[in-house]
Structures are given as C-alpha cells and as structure tokens.
Amino acid sequence: MQTQNKLIDDFVKMVNSAAGTLAGVGREAESSLRDKAKDFVGGMDFVSREEFEAVKEMAAAARDEADTLKARIDALEAKKPAAKSKASTSKTTKKSSDSN
Secondary structure: OOOOOHHHHHHHHHHHHHHHHHHHHHHHHHHHHHHHHHHHHHHOOOOOHHHHHHHHHHHHHHHHHHHHHHHHHHHHHHHHHHHHHHHHHHHHHHHHHHHO
16 A cells, blocks of 8 residues: 655655756747847858858859960960061061161
8 A cells, every 4th residue: 555645745746847947947048048149140240151152153253264364365475475576577677678
C-alpha cells in the first residue's frame, strides 16, 4: 500500500511549475535576444548574399573587359612605332627628292 504525502505532492507540483516557468523565461529571453540581434545587424549596412554575388559577377565582367581593352591598347601601341618609322622614312625620302 502506497501512502501519499501531501507535502511531497506539493513540492513536486512546485518544482514542475518552477521548471515550466524557467523554460518560458528562457524562451522569452532567447526570442528577445534574437530580435535585438536582428535590429543591431539590420542597422548596420550589411549586404545580402544575393547582392554580394551580383556585385561579384559585375566586378568579374568589368575585369574581363578591362583585360580585353588593355590587350587592344597594347596591340595598337605595338603598331604605332612601326607607323611612325614608315612616316618618317617617307618624309625623309620626300625631302631628299625635293632637294635634288
């Protein structure tokens, strides 16, 4: 036969109630901290992953275009001295033929 002690029953109820209250307080604190963290981070000028990836792709495209343009400039500059030497040769030939 089991005897029921009212004092033990009351103590168990109190402990269960306290545990439930503490769990509720923990959930409330976690929720509050999460909201404050979102506000803090939201106030800073962070970018989303999608925005970052879009700008990264734009930068890569600009870099490729700059490399292409640099190659064209280098090619044009390589032709430039040859054009100058031809022009100076033809001017020299004209001057010598005019003086004769």
